[in-house]
Amino acid sequence: MSGYTNLTFVPTTCTGQAYENAPPNSVINTAISPTTASQSIYVPVNFPTTTPQSAYIVLYFYQNLGPDNANATRNMDVYVDGVMLKNVKLQAYSSGEVLTLYPVLVQGTANVTISPAKGTVLPPLLNGMEVFYATELAEEAGSSNGVFKISCSVIVVGVCQLFVIVFFGLV
Secondary structure, three states: OOOOEEEEOOOOOHHHOOOOOOOOHHHHOEEEEOOOOOOOEEEEEEOOOOOOEEEEEEEEEEEEOOHHHOOOOEEEEEEEOOEEEEEEEEOOOEEEEEEEEEEEEEOOEEEEEEEEOOOOOOOOOEOEEEEEEEEEEEEOOOOOOOOEEEEEEEEEEEOOOOEEEEEEEEO
8 A cells, every 4th residue: 555664474363262243364474664653554445425324344464573573562442433432552573353343334435544543653454354235124025025135345455565345236
């Protein structure tokens, strides 16, 4: 992702911790990070602008620090549209966290920002991000038994590998 430092870590299995989601190694072994500890990471996510809707955002954080920073804590604040929703602390040489934000009310472009928290000496980082939202819930025409059509969208953003996958399906 332009404007950020690309980080690569040695192959790992997330230090054996049981994460909420099991991100693949290709996600946790790479990350983006600003060049200085005072800068933030900005990720805009575009949604349909018709009506506000509830989104489910999953952020992946993993670090594998070198010996110079082995005892440092990476402390980050996560914002959506300027509202701080969570603080993430990566406190060990090799540590990670999966952060789930739900419900997040979105409309148009949602700006996800990962900023350095007060007192941190390490810049924020981001390994990956997933965004889920439902775009339509409507009763099928001519249905007398309450059959509903749900149109869902999934956005998967691999911030280091610069890929975006969008899935539209019916349930």
